[in-house]
Amino acid sequence: MNCCAFILLLDIDECMSTAGICGSNSNCTNTIGAYRCTCLKGFNATNPAIPPGNSNKCIDINECLDNPCGDHGSCNNKQGSFECECHEGYQVVPDARPMCQDIDECFNSTICGLDSVCTNTPGAHTCACQLGYTPTQTDAEPSETNVCIDVDECVEEATICGPDANCTNSIGSYLCTCFPGYGLNNPGVIASVSNPCTDIDECSEQLGICGKQTVCTNVPGTFYCSCTDGFFPSTGIIWTLGVSFCQSKLWIAIDRSVYNITTFSGQTKERAFLGNMDQQLKDNAGIVLPGPTVENSFSASMEVSGVGPRARSIKVSSTGDGDTGSVILALSDRLVSAMVLPGQNQTKTTVKSSTVDLSLETIGPGNKNGERSILSAKGNTMQINLESLAKNNNDSAAAGFMTLNGMENLLSHQYFKTENRTEMYSDVITAILPLMNNTNLTEPVNFTIHHKKLVPESGLVTCVYWKDKTQETATGAGSDKGGDETEMHWSVEGCWVAYTDENHTVCSCSHLSTFALILQIGEPPPESSFLDWLNRMCVFVGLFFFALAILTFLLCSWNPKINNTARLHLCLSLALSHLLLLWNDRYVEDELACTVMAGLLHFLVVASFMWMLLEALQLHLLVRRLSKVQVIQRDGLPRPLLYLIGYGVPFVIVGISALVYSDGYGATEAEVCWLSRTRSFNWALTGPVITVLALNCILFCATLWSLRPTLANMKSDVSQSKDTRLIVFKILAQFVILGCTWILGLYQSNLFFQVLFIILNSQQGTFLFIVHCLLNKEVREEYMKWLTCSFNKPREGGSVVSIHKKQRRVKSGTI
Incomplete structure (x- = not known):
């Protein structure tokens, strides 16, 4: 049995077995069979090329050398690390480079407060109020405590x-x-x-905005409607757009109660009309009126008062009407004041018409030229120191200077009480200080007033002003009862003559009012009415012979060759005009009868002079034929042509005159029914008369020139001398018959010429009868037949007249 040996190899953890193997500030990481050393964060090996260890220790890294905090912070190095201290307005952002980053104070913050605008800037911020706002404390920026508030830009x-x-x-x-x-x-x-x-020019952009017969006046910010001359607004002075219209024939409108005027007991509609105008101005205090409206108002006030150029006839007697005059003067003050615009500075305004001539001047703060202001009206001037008046009236002052045509009839010279005979010798002028609280004059005001005619040697010019005590307590607009003569009269107080010559007088006055020049004549006029009695007696005698001549021309059996048409109608026209002139002061109160009589007299007088011209023309034609041997069937111009000229021309003249200015016929200042002097209407008679007189004188001289051969061939025996005297008498008589003696009307400065003028011009009928009837042999024979009751016997007469028989007729009285 074989045996195996197993050997177990175990890894040695050097990091655990050997402390400090890697050295300080390092990390030891064990690996299989080995280990690894790494420096801690913020440290680095002494020799970065080789791993750290005991021999290559980890040392601190100085991060501040790389400026990790940036320019807006400070870097403090520490072992293994560093620390950033950021400047104000910056903060540390670890992940950012540089680490000190700007703080956005405006983000999601109310740091500046409401109604503000926050603007971030590097390291800081700015606060500003929104447009239209401002900080509560204007010297500091807005904030949560110094909030933004609204700015009143208008202030x-x-x-x-x-x-x-x-x-x-x-x-x-x-x-x-x-x-x-x-x-x-x-x-x-x-x-x-x-x-x-x-x-905005409303008058141009909206044509006809005011209506018919109107005047549209554009002024800054508005416009005014007024009537043309001869018209007046149906609503009175105050114009109501869309309601008011311009009314002509003011007297008819007043009579028909167009103006809805309330009359008081015993007050006439005309006087109530003035009171209504005055009340309208009182009820509309501060109203501004344009020049045309003021002009219309003055024209209407004078017209209803029966004076001025637009009056139908002069209704004011020679004693005047001071009560109405005072009402118009009070009205004038308000009308002129209504022309002054608030805040006006150095302005001059004029209003001119047939009724009024007004100058208005205003000055404001800063107008200091040291000169007197000169205002004029109808040739008269006023010098006034407005700068001195402005000192007591908030550095502003205004003055008006005006005349009203016809005011002299209302404020008659008979209001000046004196034993001497007086006569108004200038226009009535009025000085006004409108809208001024303090009107006390620091120096006298000078008025240069022009005379109406040359001052006679026995005359004394007197500066007077209108004094009306009744206006101190009442305007007088509500009653027709006249003021007491002692309360209302021309006075000399505070006015004196500084200089005078034959053409003008300088009056200095210590106050402002209404002024005039009154001429005092030291010797009072004689009480005798001899001239009036003589005129009436001569006119009666002339009328008697006019009647005899007219009957003779109509009833006598004249030679068919003799043209008596011009003589007959000359007698008729002159007789009727003389007869009406005796009665033209009896119908002054009856307006219609007076107007008809004035128009009829105009026609008859012009017709008389036209028949005089035709008689002169026929006489001249007859005399020229004496030098020619010819058969004359009938003397003179054809009868239809005579009628056409004798009555046609006067009819045309009177017709045109009535169409142009029908109010020119009626009662005059002399309180007779005749032609008014207003608007020079009397030239409707004076012009034709002067023309006819000039033509008659020329024809008369031409006739005498044609008679030279006849007069030169006359013998100087007794019989011829008698004929010469007769022809000379007839020549002089023809001078009267043809109206040439009316030239004597230019020489009425003494009693002799006045008497001569009356006798010769009232006896035109007498001379006509003597020359053309009494000295005419055939007419005398007719008279004898009438007286012997044998005027029915037939009369023989030839039809052809030779030049020699015609010459004998000249001597015997046919022409």
Whole structure:
């Protein structure tokens, strides 16, 4: 039996059997039949080329040499390791290189508080409020304790929306809206200084927005509707868009109660209309009115008062109507004040029409040029120191200066109490300080007022102002009761003449009001009514001879060759006009009758001068034929042509005048029914009369020139001398008959010319009768037949007249 020997080999764990076999800072790892040494983490063999052991010990690795922490931290080496100390705002991230990494403070954090924006930065962070917010403490960044709050941009930056816009604050933002009447050029962008709100011109964009017969006035932010001249809004001064319309013929509208005016006991509708205008302005304090509306209001107030260019007839007596005048002055103050826009700075406004001439000037803070303001109205001027007034009125001041056409009729010169004879010698001017609390003047105001005519040597020009104590306690608009004469009058208090010459006067006044120049004539006028008595007596005599001439032309048997048509109708026209002129002051109160009488007188006077012109023309044609040997069948122009010219031309003139300005006929300032001076309507008569007089003078001179051969050939015996005197008398008589003596109307400065004018022009009928009737042999024979009751006997007469017989007729009185 064979025996086997088994040998069991066991591995020796050198790591266990031999302590420290690998040395310090190392790890020993047993392997089959051997072992392996490795350095601990953070250590490395002294000789990295060979394994570590007792002879090649593990030593510490200095990791900091590789800067593992980076630039934002400090590295501290330790045995077998290292430690990073990161800077503020950084943290150690073991797996990151470098290990000091930025801390994102903003991530999932409310570090900056609400309504803020957190922005991470290397090692730190910043906090800012969202747009439209600001920190509670503006000198520190927002945080959880210094939270962001809303910014009121509208307060912080007042001009953020630009001009003419409203700024509305909202949470974190703001809203810009343009003022009413303004719009954006670029509507897609919010209003700002670069995209401002601009005015909308409603008058151009919406044609006809105000309606017919209106004036649309565009102003920044809005527009105004007014009526054209001669019209007035149906709702009064205040225009209501879509309701108001322009009303013509104001007196008819008032009479038909279009304006819904309440009248008090004893009050006229016209006066109530003024009161309504005044009340509208009181009830709408602060309203702004455009120039055309103010112009319409002045025109309407003067029209209903019976004065001014648009009045149908002058209804105010020569004593005036101070009560109505004071109401209009109070109304004027409110109307001018309504023209002043709040915040206006250095503006000048004018309103000019046939009724009003107004200048308005305003100044604001910063206007300091040291010069006086000069305002003008209808050639008159006012110098006023607005800067001194502004000092006591928040550095702002305004002044208005105006005249109203016809105000001199209301505020008559007879309100000036003096023993002397007085006359209104200028326009009535009014100075106004609108919307000013302190109106005390620091220095006098100078008014340069132009005279209406040259001052006579015996005249004294006086500066006066309108003093109305009743306006201190009441406007007077609610009653027709006139103020007491002692309470309402022209006064000289506080006004004096600084300089005067023949054309103008400078008045200095220590207060502002309504002013005028009144001429005082030292010698009162004579009480005698001699001229009026003489005129009536002469007219009666003239009418008597007109009647005789008319009867003679109608009833006498005239030679068929003699054409008396022009003479007959000249007598008829002159007689009727003279007769009506005696009664044209009796129907002043009856408006219709006065208008008809004025129109009829216009027609008759123009017709009289046309027949004078035709008579002059026929006389000239007759005299020219004396130098020619011919057979004359009938003297003068054909009868139809005479009628057409004699009555047709006056009819056309009167018709056109009535169409142009029908209100020109009626009662005048002299309280007679005649043609008004308003709008120079009296030239509807003066123009034709001057034309006819000029033509008559030319024809008269031409007629005398044609008679030269006849007058030169006359012999100087007794018989021929008598004929010469007769012809000279007839020539002078024709000068009167043809109206040439009306030229004397230009020379009425003394009593002699006044008497001569009355006598010659009232006796045209007398001269007509003498020349064409009494000095006519055939007519005298007819008179003799009538007186001897034998006028029915047949009369013989030839039909052909030679040149010699025609010359004898000239001498015997046919022409």
